[in-house]
Amino acid sequence: MAGKTLYDKLWDSHLVKQRDDGSALIYIDRHIIHEVTSPQAFEGLRLAGRKPWRIDANIATPDHNVPTTPERKGGIEAIADQVSRLQVQTLDDNCDEYGIVEFKMNDVRQGIVHVIGPEQGATLPGMTVVCGDSHTSTHGAFGALAHGIGTSEVEHVLATQCLVAKKMKNMLVRVEGKLPFGVTAKDIVLAVIGKIGTAGGNGHAIEFAGSAIRDLSVEGRMTICNMSIEAGARVGLVAADEKTVEYVKGRPFSPKGAEWDMAVEAWKDLVSDADAKFDTVVELDATQIKPQVSWGTSPEMVLAVDQNVPDPAKEMDLVKRDSIVRALKYMGLSANQAITDIQLDRVFIGSCTNSRIEDLRAAAVIAKGRKVASTIKQAIVVPGSGLVKAQAEAEGLDKIFLEAGFEWREPGCSMCLAMNPDRLESGEHCASTSNRNFEGRQGAGGRTHLVSPAMAAAAAVNGRFVDVRELI
Ligand SMILES: CC(C)[C@H](C(=O)O)[C@@H](O)C(=O)O
Numbered sequence: 001m002a003g004k005t006l007y008d009k010l011w012d013s014h015l016v017k018q019r020d021d022g023s024a025l026i027y028i029d030r031h032i033i034h035e036v037t038s039p040q041a042f043e044g045l046r047l048a049g050r051k052p053w054r055i056d057a058n059i060a061t062p063d064h065n066v067p068t069t070p071e072r073k074g075g076i077e078a079i080a081d082q083v084s085r086l087q088v089q090t091l092d093d094n095c096d097e098y099g100i101v102e103f104k105m106n107d108v109r110q111g112i113v114h115v116i117g118p119e120q121g122a123t124l125p126g127m128t129v130v131c132g133d134s135h136t137s138t139h140g141a142f143g144a145l146a147h148g149i150g151t152s153e154v155e156h157v158l159a160t161q162c163l164v165a166k167k168m169k170n171m172l173v174r175v176e177g178k179l180p181f182g183v184t185a186k187d188i189v190l191a192v193i194g195k196i197g198t199a200g201g202n203g204h205a206i207e208f209a210g211s212a213i214r215d216l217s218v219e220g221r222m223t224i225c226n227m228s229i230e231a232g233a234r235v236g237l238v239a240a241d242e243k244t245v246e247y248v249k250g251r252p253f254s255p256k257g258a259e260w261d262m263a264v265e266a267w268k269d270l271v272s273d274a275d276a277k278f279d280t281v282v283e284l285d286a287t288q289i290k291p292q293v294s295w296g297t298s299p300e301m302v303l304a305v306d307q308n309v310p311d312p313a314k315e316m317d318l319v320k321r322d323s324i325v326r327a328l329k330y331m332g333l334s335a336n337q338a339i340t341d342i343q344l345d346r347v348f349i350g351s352c353t354n355s356r357i358e359d360l361r362a363a364a365v366i367a368k369g370r371k372v373a374s375t376i377k378q379a380i381v382v383p384g385s386g387l388v389k390a391q392a393e394a395e396g397l398d399k400i401f402l403e404a405g406f407e408w409r410e411p412g413c414s415m416c417l418a419m420n421p422d423r424l425e426s427g428e429h430c431a432s433t434s435n436r437n438f439e440g441r442q443g444a445g446g447r448t449h450l451v452s453p454a455m456a457a458a459a460a461v462n463g464r465f466v467d468v469r470e471l472i
């Protein structure tokens, strides 16, 4: 019998019941909750006369709708938008009613769900982790089976601690070789999506492996797994190793004492067996990856910073040609324009892809001693959690950013999506460290370019895209 992949192992160890029609019931160890996808789920529970079944498996925080400016210190009343205020209030009320641990808006532990889960040790190797949010794939960086679920599934998990699921296929993305200086995890994942496309991982759980992935910090692995969903896969995974163990050690929700020792022993098995079979294998040479910039309205429309945007006239496939024409029009770019000729209006450093301490450090290296270009209307740095913010301030990163002309904000999803006051105006170009660039994502008519934190900082000081390696 062939060996098992990491995904097979995680699936098998959580399988409650397999049905003949292919559907199955799996046990969920951790459920993370935010204000957007939970209100109807709690309401559904109430209407059915049910209660959450395992209170301590849940952890909640508001992130999408929270303002990131200092006024929010005034509390929920300070949220100007009514719908946003109601969502945040409803989350607070639901968590209070059922006794669910919640880091409220002004708690130092508040932040983006995918940043705070790992930060608190609430995400551990070997777990199943779900959240009503597509970027739950982030947590797979710990060798956990993690994916987004819909609101009706949020209700189901609350009520039963189980989920109806279907086993996915196995895909291996192997990235070998040493990553060039100045090239980061974000560039790896954008390059992967550029290669396989946004449908490339459809129906698969992607395991990222190879020396370039092993060499990454746990934060970098989170960035990669985060964007598995943009590669078409709901699940991204990285095998657990010493770095994973080191990261989770001593965190508030991590096991302690004898339980810790047992856990570490068990986590050693969270790797794919050498003879495991993958349905699909993709290989990338890390040494060839350059800093990436998305130019279009899909994450697969991405190029190296030294390239030129495509010319539709050279595309023979009519469907592809049409999508290039439309993307160029929306983005206000002309065929063959150099990426380094794209003028930026705003810069956003944040989101669950790139708002951890390592991301802020990388951006600060570039910002240090430089100034945001006068042509940039706004450059904001939004830490992923209050604890990331505190850590950055302890290291003096806030000062570096403020002196350079960046704004230093409170944690939240912020400009990643237009659900709170941070957004683009129509026609504006933004260098953004987030994960999605479809039309209107950061505000109606806004034009998003996905980049790494260092590339975003470099764009801020240069006014246009520049190969960050010229500034290091
Ligand atoms: C609001 C939420 C449901 C959504 C998601 O699931 O991903 C958001 O986080 C996003 O990034 O678009």
Ligand code: SF4
Pocket (backbone or CB within 6 Å): 063, 064, 112, 113, 133, 135, 351, 352, 353, 412, 413, 416, 417, 434, 435
């Ligand atoms: S930061 Fe962006 S991608 Fe992440 S959860 Fe928030 S809105 Fe979704």
